[in-house]
Amino acid sequence: MEYLSIIWELIDQHFRPVAAISASFFAIFFAWRKIGYKVNVTYDITLAGTSEARINNMVFQNKKDKPLSIYKIFAILDKNYCLExxxxxxxxILKPYESISVETEEYSYLSVGEDRYSPEFWDAEIHIESDDKIIKCRAKPHKTLAFDYMKISKKINRFNDVVYTDNVAYILVYAVNNVDKTAFLYDSGVILHEWDFHFNGINFSGEKLEADDVFQFLEIHYSRIIDSYLLYKMNECPSGFELLKHHKFERS
Incomplete structure (x- = not known):
């Protein structure tokens, strides 16, 4: 028994400090997991038919053991411009070690001041605003982010809840079997959005599309399919477009 007491005393003397150090190490380790922020993000570049290319399908991963509130998401473009x-x-709410996905809204174009802006999105730096901090994903917070960069403006053109770019020349609203649909016509003659007919373009001669081209196209090919239509032309007025013609096809 005396030998056992000696052995236990030796174990206690040598391993108690080790246990204390180990406990301290784990305490520091778990505390470190809660200090600061670390967020990873992946995203795609989406190019829709009628709206401008944009950052989309964003997936944020919280790499820390504490929740994170996200109020705004920013992109720093060309090291100098800030886009919300x-x-x-x-x-x-981004929970510890979990992920969330974000779908961004469409827009017609970007501008810096009075100038149009077409950035290279693949080089974008992504930042998030959380409570009183601006956090750069995979990096340290930047509290003065919003004041260090020139702001980029987003212009959103909408017609019947569809976002379109300034490349649209005409908007065609037509009815088939009492169902209204909206199509967008470009100067090149291409027709996009709600247009499921055989011909997907008008007058691909390389010349600028004119309203008479549209009238003749509809009369020749779709007067027995389309019930009626309204054709709008894009211009500089406040609404962005003007009505050129409201026509109803007569059938015997």
Whole structure:
């Protein structure tokens, strides 16, 4: 028994400090997991038929053991410009070690001041606003982010809840079997959006599309399919377009 007491005393003397050090190490380790922020993000570049290319399908991963509130998502473009990609209302809650996905809104074009702006999105830096901090994904917070960069404006053109770019020349609203549909016509003659007919373009001669080309195209090919239509032309007026013609096809 005396030998056992000696052995236990030796174990206690040598391993108690080791146990204390190990406990301290784990305490520091778990505390470190809660200090600061670390967020990873992946995203795609989406190019829709009628709206401009944009950052989309964003997936944020919280790499820390504490929740994170996200109020806004920004992109820094060309190291000098700040674009608000998404405003979260209510805020998004990114739980510890979990992921969330974000779909961004469409827009017609970007501008800096009076100038149009077409950035290279693949080089974008993504930042998020959380409580009183601006956090760069995979990096340290930047509290003065919003004041260090020139702001990029987003212009959104909508017609019947569809976002379109300034490349649209005409808007065609037509009815088939009492169902209204909207199509967008470009100067090149291409027709996009709600247009499921055989011909997907008008007058591909390389010349600028004219209203008479549209009238003749509809009369020749679709007077027995389309019930009626309204044709709008894009211009500089406040609404962005003007009505050129309202026509109903007569059938015997």
């Amino acid at each position: 990609i998404y405003k979260c209302s209510p805020p998004l």
